[in-house]
Amino acid sequence: MNRRSFLLLTATSVAATPADLVGAFANEPSRSSASPTSTSAWYATMRRCGQINYNECDPLTMDTEAWGDYWASLKVDAVLLNGGGILAFYPTEVPYHRRSQFLGTRDLFGELVAAMKRRNIRAVARMDCNLAYEDALKAHPEWFERNQDGAPRPHAESPWLFATCMFSTYFTEQMTAIYREINQRYSIDGFFTNGWPSTGPLRVCYCENCRNLFAKLGGEPPGETDISNPLYRNYYQAYMDRIQEIWRLWDNIAREKNSQSVYVGNLGGGFDAVKDLKQLGSVAAWFNADHQWRAGETPIWNCAQQGRVAYSVMQGRTITNVSGAYSNAQPVWRHVSKSPAELTLWMAQTTASGMVPLFHWLGGSPEDNRWREVGRSFFDWLAANEVHFRNRRTIADVAVLYSQRTVAFYSRPESKRPGYRGGPIDYLQGLYYALLEGRFFFDLVHEGNLDAANLRKYRVLLLPNAAYLSEAQCEAIRQYVKDGGSLLATFESSRYSEWGEPRNDFQLADLFDAHVTGDFIGPHGNSYARIEARHPVLEGFHGTALLPGAENRVPISTAVPLTLSVVPAYPAFPPEMVYPRTPRTTEPAAVFHEKGKSRIVYFAGDVDRTCWRSGNSDISQLLQNAIRWVRGPEPRVSITGEGLIEAFAWETEPGYALHLLNYTNPNMTHGAVRHTYTLGAQHVRFRVGRDRVVKNVRALRSAATLKFQHQAETVSFDLPNLADYEVVALS
Ligand SMILES: [Zn+2]
Incomplete structure (x- = not known):
């Protein structure tokens, strides 16, 4: 489409x-x-x-x-x-x-x-x-x-x-x-x-x-x-x-x-x-x-x-x-x-x-x-297998704010907004891609449902450039963090009212521990983020002092010690001219900090959108690391194995159903898919409810009963392979 x-x-x-x-x-x-x-x-x-x-x-x-x-x-x-x-x-x-x-x-x-x-x-x-x-x-x-x-x-x-x-x-x-x-x-x-x-x-x-x-x-x-x-x-x-x-x-x-x-x-x-x-x-x-x-x-x-x-x-x-x-x-x-x-x-x-x-x-x-x-x-x-498709509710520990007004009004070709920076859904797409690569279990939360009752079940709320947010919505987010929820936000999140009226600072500046110091800068390629200190979010980045920078960023100040600094853009052509004019700054590219029980990440750049448009693997890894850090260890469900998959976990009438979709395909981003490339074993750990006893684990598409272990609340099993789609019913 x-x-x-x-x-x-x-x-x-x-x-x-x-x-x-x-x-x-x-x-x-x-x-x-x-x-x-x-x-x-x-x-x-x-x-x-x-x-x-x-x-x-x-x-x-x-x-x-x-x-x-x-x-x-x-x-x-x-x-x-x-x-x-x-x-x-x-x-x-x-x-x-x-x-x-x-x-x-x-x-x-x-x-x-x-x-x-x-x-x-x-x-x-x-x-x-x-x-x-x-x-x-x-x-x-x-x-x-x-x-x-x-x-x-x-x-x-x-x-x-x-x-x-x-x-x-x-x-x-x-x-x-x-x-x-x-x-x-x-x-x-x-x-x-x-x-x-x-x-x-x-x-x-x-x-x-x-x-x-x-x-x-x-x-x-x-x-x-x-x-x-x-x-x-x-x-x-x-x-x-x-x-x-x-x-x-x-x-x-x-x-x-x-x-x-x-x-x-x-x-x-x-x-x-x-x-x-x-x-x-x-x-x-x-x-x-x-x-x-x-x-x-x-x-x-x-x-x-x-x-x-x-x-x-x-x-x-x-x-x-x-x-x-x-x-x-x-x-x-x-x-x-x-x-x-x-x-x-x-x-x-x-x-x-x-x-x-x-x-x-x-x-x-x-x-x-x-x-x-x-x-x-x-x-x-x-x-x-109808009974296993009678869902009661999703099982997910990550919430992604679906900021519909941002999608509808913020960055559309017809909006004539100065600084139009591409598709209105690129921010969501980039974050989504990182969520798939990191195999997270997540739901979208519509901005109209941003309240304690709807947020309670999630360990973290992600704001992929939720630029247009009302004061009431920001207050709901603040309350969520106060109650122990964690938060990840990017770029201009909360920078505007729900109708796009600019604010002097982020409405959520107190949560981000970041303050706007000027108009956004970009789009510029060939800018970087310099690693200034080690942090769990930077895990796996060895052998480099530089990471790719976002194409656009909000200049910010923060009281949190510097972890990633901005290296401003410099010419990418011709090669003789390619060297940083300002190799070192104290401008933060991101802020990572903890507030009570909450972990908070704020990226000053449009890392999500940049990830989507560039396909850069470091930026996706950075986003995945950040999501993993704010979510914390021991997810409700985890799947390890090769391949790009999307997974959904449902509580169903008979128990639980885990749906796995295999997107690992040369036609993943240019259709049409004409062949399935079967993936090898996927190892699953699924924490079921405290009083739930699982007696049977069955792969419905393969029509195979799977061996499993049930220790305390965790059911673990190996799915031997994954063709295009599998549904594993735990009952
Ligand atoms: Zn008419």
Whole structure:
């Protein structure tokens, strides 16, 4: 997935249904007062889900019974089926709700719903609220988004369709009329909307409704989505409010006939979410992450990141993630299969990170059927071991703050912020890579959940350049440290308010024991950190006085004795000129100290981002050492062995499950994975609860019972090898 280039594209051509094109959007469930608790709802226990996304001419050829048989063979709990929106696949009577021109006398949607019901599979109507035809545009010009010149916004590839505006009655009257018609005629279990609301940047529309909205907020719709503009800040909240209002409205309509029914929006986007996930999570009962694929240099672990992001706001409620079985890279091929190894590893990350896989094909009469068995074999295995995928909670001792406002506003190409330094998620990516290399067990904590109750279980909180933090959030962090938690922070963490207003000093200067002495410096290559004193964080760096420096840094002062000093940048070319002009300074590159029971590390440089962009092994090692030092010895779970892996540990209904994903692959950062390179033995130490007795340790993918030792609280065993994915169940 290369979402960033897609977003840049949409910034200039605002007519597209993002999710369908990109597969990178998440949706979040929460509770309207009328809805049942999600633990009692059918989707709360769903473990496997499918989607067949058919097209206008499929009514001519589609074999609905064969599709029923296919989905039944995957033992899915539910299937998403195209109902309507852009096109109706049933004989609708709602004006301007166009029937497929090939529908004839068929009721394709009704046939498919019936085919699923006969097989005891739940049916969810997949809708699209984002586009409508020209006859609707003529009859209801107020339903549509407008450019500044008043022109409607045609779809880039299908220009006979026009973008609808979510602030219009298209969302509150037309879509609701369609939902009610479907609800009345068919026995369905929910509605899902493609492409809405998404988690990506906000669109600015110039229709009458939106102009009125902006007038109320105090101005004209701004040309730029710039967070330093107070009007845009108000718009951001008005936009989030509208999403929640529509979500609740549609959820209530979904439940009008059947209180167990549900509305599901389209979310996703992994780390790169602009719309407030906490607020989306407060209305969503089921989070569907439309995060299907990767492209370009996107690392394979992109899907697991989506799972972590969604978990940070859903905290155990249902999350599905779409795995596109077709070849949705860049360029995209809708009608041929993806590499089976890539597709399987994507679904494996989905389940490892606690999401429910949603297996997806596009086109009702495929000519390529290779994908079918990939889904079937994975889902068969899931079904056979279902009990071990019923997670209760994660087991992790490290928390990473998911500072969503920093991601959304701090360093975006569209932010026009002076000193824009690259991708908004590079800081998180660099830290993430170090966490994988160091085999840490960690969770993301969304900034909206930064409180004692959520932080209690972690030994350390990591702030990868959490630049935008409110005073209340900083106070929560301060309290966490006061209670004995440890902290690692980088670069401009807490330097700005939640809206990006700069502060004179870090709001957390007291914790960092570091004070800002000037504006940040950089970007500069060829700067260094000099080792001034030995420290556990510098373990393993023998035979060198220098370490690579960060590309950007905040100049700081500290009362803590100097361990790593800054060697400022000097020319890297031509070689004759390459020598330090200031070989020695007293400017700290990092501060390591202890405060009561807490250990605290502050890096003045953007070491995380520099690690990600350079791939430098020393910087990753430095980050790993620092995380290990602040976390302390004896982690809850440890895995030693060769290879780059990602691991998740879950407390499950029958005991515990340890998920291991093998990323050691030449296609790790340039897909698609086409082959698995099996790793050798992995030694695991797993501290279980004090009163827990483990009687069986079983590798579920290898279908092998493992020998283990159980001493006091620790269960230890060797996994003889690791192919693409293994789940070890301790019960
Ligand atoms: Zn509008």
